[in-house]
Amino acid sequence: MSALGSGTPSDVPASGASASAYAAAESAASASAAAPTAASASAAAPTAASPNTPSPHRHPLHGAYRSRRGSGPRRRRRINFRAPMPRLDVSAEMERLRRFRRITVVRRLWTLTSVIVSALLQAYTIAAFVRPAGLLSSGFTGLALLIERITGLFGVHFSTSLGMIALNIPVALICWRSISRRFVVFSLLQVALSSFFLHFFTGTRPLVADLMLQVVFGGFLYGFSIAVALRAGASTAGTDFISLMVSNRTGRSIWGIIFAGNCVVLGIFGVLFGWRAAAYSIIFQFISTKAIETFYHRYDRLTLQITTKRPDEVLGAYHEAFRHGSSCAEVIGGYSRERYWVITTVISSYELDDVLHVVRGEDERAVVNTMRTENFYGGFYRGPLDA
Numbered sequence: 001m002s003a004l005g006s007g008t009p010s011d012v013p014a015s016g017a018s019a020s021a022y023a024a025a026e027s028a029a030s031a032s033a034a035a036p037t038a039a040s041a042s043a044a045a046p047t048a049a050s051p052n053t054p055s056p057h058r059h060p061l062h063g064a065y066r067s068r069r070g071s072g073p074r075r076r077r078r079i080n081f082r083a084p085m086p087r088l089d090v091s092a093e094m095e096r097l098r099r100f101r102r103i104t105v106v107r108r109l110w111t112l113t114s115v116i117v118s119a120l121l122q123a124y125t126i127a128a129f130v131r132p133a134g135l136l137s138s139g140f141t142g143l144a145l146l147i148e149r150i151t152g153l154f155g156v157h158f159s160t161s162l163g164m165i166a167l168n169i170p171v172a173l174i175c176w177r178s179i180s181r182r183f184v185v186f187s188l189l190q191v192a193l194s195s196f197f198l199h200f201f202t203g204t205r206p207l208v209a210d211l212m213l214q215v216v217f218g219g220f221l222y223g224f225s226i227a228v229a230l231r232a233g234a235s236t237a238g239t240d241f242i243s244l245m246v247s248n249r250t251g252r253s254i255w256g257i258i259f260a261g262n263c264v265v266l267g268i269f270g271v272l273f274g275w276r277a278a279a280y281s282i283i284f285q286f287i288s289t290k291a292i293e294t295f296y297h298r299y300d301r302l303t304l305q306i307t308t309k310r311p312d313e314v315l316g317a318y319h320e321a322f323r324h325g326s327s328c329a330e331v332i333g334g335y336s337r338e339r340y341w342v343i344t345t346v347i348s349s350y351e352l353d354d355v356l357h358v359v360r361g362e363d364e365r366a367v368v369n370t371m372r373t374e375n376f377y378g379g380f381y382r383g384p385l386d387a
Helices: 016-044 062-069 090-101 104-133 139-153 160-174 181-200 211-231 239-250 255-273 275-295 311-321 349-362
Strands: 301-308 326-332 339-348 367-373
Touching: 104 139, 104 181, 104 211, 139 160, 139 239, 139 255, 160 181, 160 239, 181 211, 181 239, 211 275, 239 255, 255 275, 301 311, 301 349, 311 326, 311 339, 311 349, 339 349, 349 367
Parallel strands: none
Antiparallel strands: 301 339, 301 367, 326 339
16 A cells, blocks of 8 residues: 555655655645644734733733723723612501501500690690689589689688589489490590699799780680590590580580580679679680681581492492492583583591592592581481590
8 A cells, every 4th residue: 555545644654755755745734734723813812012911910801891891991880879769658658547546456545645635735724824814714614613713702612623523423424325435434534634734733824914815825725625635536524525415416516505505604703703704704715616616527517529430339338438328310521421420428527538538449530529518407327436
């Protein structure tokens, strides 16, 4: 077999000419095979002047990072550490607060706190405004003040604190079954705390020297102290027991009748101690009565007209949450000529926010028109005083 036909180096002939020719051919083939590899290596390797030339002392990924960012000047990346501001859902928070206030323990703590604040404010008003100005407050507290001044004419001291407790206990026993027992207990607690705090405020000097300012500010603070107790589900007892008992049975506010009864007591006060003090006391009581009506709206009524396209859903949710009657009529929009339904109902003013939440929860595009109801005749459901 010839040397050129062999496919392995072991077949190289031993002759000198043939060996030299074979060696020359082998060296040429190896040189031609190595030439592309060197060329590709030289093309892939960066030049010495290139900024991306990897250094033996650098991290292997350093060149790749610089090539990705480019050969321009090095830029700093700004990191924003500001956390996004959470969005406050007011309606959800109000609903969560209402649910929290419906818990029995929370309601009792709220009532207790309000009773303490009401007693403190009432005792301070009596000591700082009523007594220095020679006025007579309304209700059984005013009657206790009158008894104290009348007994003082005969040299007998019957304190206002003792009179407040002695007058309210019989009325509480009469209203024990007509009004919530919890309401009676908290109201008597308010009376007891007021008579207790009155001893600490004895000798308190008035904030203002002008008599008319004492009448105006004293009347407002006195009425506000009563409203604080009423809004929390309690009262200052006395005539409040009587008025709430009558209102629960008849559904009518009798604050005007109570004011007339106070005027009778003031007439006795004017005969015995002068009409000037009695006249200022009438102004004092009138302002306090208006303050109560301003801050306490349990017995005010509102008429609602709800215009909606989803009457079944709205009426179902409304009747499930409230025990008031309603009427529904189909109407046509004057501009759109589309069909709507108008729901008419009468509610208590303190229920307005809850009714709006229920209606808008079923139909967010519902239109609710609110009107004050002056007179209402017929059956009307009122929630218990614990609510």
